[in-house]
Amino acid sequence: MASKSMKKLKEIKQDNATLGYVMLAVSVFLYIGVFMPTTTVPAVYMMFGTGITLLLAFAAFRRSIVAGKHLASVSEDE
Numbered sequence: 001m002a003s004k005s006m007k008k009l010k011e012i013k014q015d016n017a018t019l020g021y022v023m024l025a026v027s028v029f030l031y032i033g034v035f036m037p038t039t040t041v042p043a044v045y046m047m048f049g050t051g052i053t054l055l056l057a058f059a060a061f062r063r064s065i066v067a068g069k070h071l072a073s074v075s076e077d078e
Contacts, residue, residue, distance in 0.1 A: 002074065009071040016064035023057035 030050040034043045 002077075006071060006074055009067050009074065013064050013067040013071060016060045016067065020057045020060035020064060023053045023060060027053035027057060 027050045030046050030053060033041075034046045034050070
């Protein structure tokens with residue numbers, strides 16, 4: 001039973017870290033788009049999008065850290 005929960009925690013940790021990196025990359029591209037003069041979307045919307053994706057990246061990294069700590073505590077109990 002413990003190996004199943006450890007495997008699940010490893011998957012959660014890896015998935016959230018990957019999601020965090022993707023959101024971080026999306027926010028960088030949105031931020032770069034703010035400075036391009038030929039965009040049809042107003043810069044305010046892109047800045048809001050950048051902020052939202054940065055918040056999502058932070059939340060995903062935070063969940064990854066929490067899963068990693070929980071994984072470490074489960075592995076210590078064995």
